[in-house]
Amino acid sequence: MSKDASPRSDKWVDIIEVGTRDGLQIEKKLIPAAEKIAILDAMIASGIRLIEVTSFVSPKAVPQLADAAEVLAGIARRDDTYLMALVPNVRGADRAAETSLDGGVLLCSASETHNRKNLNRSIGESIDGFAAIAERLREAGIDRLGAVATAFGCPFEGEIDQANMFRIVRAYAELGVKHLTLGDTTGMATPANVRATVRALKAEFPGLDLCLHLHNTRGVGLANVIVGLEEGVRRFDASVGGLGGCPFAAGATGNICTEDLVYLLQESGYETGIDLCKSIDVALRMERALEKPLVGQVMRAGPRLTLHAADAVPTAAG
Amino acid sequence: MSKDASPRSDKWVDIIEVGTRDGLQIEKKLIPAAEKIAILDAMIASGIRLIEVTSFVSPKAVPQLADAAEVLAGIARRDDTYLMALVPNVRGADRAAETSLDGGVLLCSASETHNRKNLNRSIGESIDGFAAIAERLREAGIDRLGAVATAFGCPFEGEIDQANMFRIVRAYAELGVKHLTLGDTTGMATPANVRATVRALKAEFPGLDLCLHLHNTRGVGLANVIVGLEEGVRRFDASVGGLGGCPFAAGATGNICTEDLVYLLQESGYETGIDLCKSIDVALRMERALEKPLVGQVMRAGPRLTLHAADAVPTAAG
DSSP: OTTOOOOOOTTBOEEEEOIIIIIGGGOSSOOOHHHHHHHHHHHHHHTOOEEEEEEOSOTTTOGGGTTHHHHHHHOOOOTTOEEEEEOOSHHHHHHHHTTTOSEEEEEEESSHHHHHHHHSSOHHHHHHHHHHHHHHHHHTTOEEEEEEETTTOBTTTBSOOHHHHHHHHHHHHHTTOOEEEEEOTTSOOOHHHHHHHHHHHHHHOTTOEEEEEOBOTTSOHHHHHHHHHHTTOOEEEEBGGGOOEETTEEEEEOBOBHHHHHHHHHHTTOBOSOOHHHHHHHHHHHHHHHTSOOOOSHHHHOSTTOOOOTTSSOOOOO | OTTOOOOOOTTBOEEEEOIIIIIGGGOSSOOOHHHHHHHHHHHHHTTOOEEEEEEOSOTTTOGGGTTHHHHHHHOOOOTTOEEEEEOOSHHHHHHHHTTTOSEEEEEEESSHHHHHHHHSSOHHHHHHHHHHHHHHHHHTTOEEEEEEETTTOBTTTBSOOHHHHHHHHHHHHHTTOOEEEEEOTTSOOOHHHHHHHHHHHHHHOTTOEEEEEOBOTTSOHHHHHHHHHHTTOOEEEEBGGGOOBOTTSTTOBOBOBHHHHHHHHHHTTOBOSOOHHHHHHHHHHHHHHHTSOOOOSHHHHOSTTOOOOTTSSOOOOO
């Protein structure tokens, strides 16, 4: 990331906000571009520096993100703001090239079935297509970032073949990609496979900055963050209010929640540059925009030392 | 615990189910004793061995638990079933003595304000009263277990004075208590204070079996479990379906969820003796009994390798 001005102390953790992309993409209620921009501006004001704003997918496939260029153009950047978007194909790269995007994320699933379903091509075809997308982004002065979807398991195939992941990552590395996101697309990451995967990738590709894109589908998202931190990962995707979901489980939650992650990191002695209270305000605003309750916990309970009057509420033992 | 037949491999973790106590105590909808018993029997059939079934609090204060004796009498025990209940005072011990309870849990908060509000006495008065409760339980052949509420912070006072916790634990130790539960009553435990507190207590009281009673009020319950495991804790309270709540935050969740904890442990190479699918069935049954959705995640998404047909649901990139 060229504008990535992260202080690189061992206690600094980058949070990449993906709520307006991974969160909104499954929401039926269309949020007007102006409201998205206001929310993104509020995220930046809360201290968020890195945002995966949108995706240059087909507007027909994901109408919610048809306003990608308009939203990117409307954001009031700060000097350290770094805006990213998914760029799944050359057509997307062409659209991205017309914007002020900082980083374009190339994508491929580690599962053949998921990649076919998501991008309508084989893993090999996706890999063969990377160069053209990357070249189009390079010409436009946009950084090339890489992501592997279903990195910890596939909802169709089950366990993934690690050889597939290595093929994809090697292709990214050959294109000079420095930032690699491992996507826990449907919440199949566990402490054991997060640890094993991070170790294997660090051993093989020591120059890559790893980012974990964890979902909380099975409730263990933040437990996986702890393991990632222990393995030296200092970059995590998260979604405002825990926005998002899992297409395979009605009622299951989506990405790990930004404010809950900020809270966890802050209480664990890490720095994020993000103001927790402002972050909660952003989540409450997103909730109002979507007119439905989000699943974030800290946005309900407040920061840890939120004190209550002793006569406020009756307690019961325990 | 006298009937505690846990295999003591380093990979064995005891889960104590507290849903019918800590979970139900804040539910307004009264569940009939017969339904509670059916759910408790299903828990036992799922492999749960240790259950904090109820509390011998004043039936006036907590009508939901007025049926404590009836429920305990109705449970179909297996040989390794161990039934526990909170016993906050001598009157409660008198009632418990008439039942087949295995373990009675004494309780005191590490916060003066919380203890006064919860038990209507000072920490000193609670400590002075332990002996009489313990003696009554001993006469009835019931094990004496100990718990410290607000062990990681108090919603009224903020940080607790660790000296208070040590006073309480010393009093338990002098009474021969072996099992000590640290209660994260309103979800103020963090990786940092879980690690520090467990280390401090283990250094001072190496003979105690520590149990963590974690709430997920701020979303970090299972992250705290990871830290507890790293510090050698092998006993955790959890609540079916994540049942429970926080009286200070509408919409905030309560105890960590049993099935999600079973999932996390199983996927991390630990053994619990609990069948995840049966455990999910219990959560679904509790949900039907309460006629409202519970917050458990694995009960929605299913076990990790729940596979889907590739034509089941449209996906979107990411």
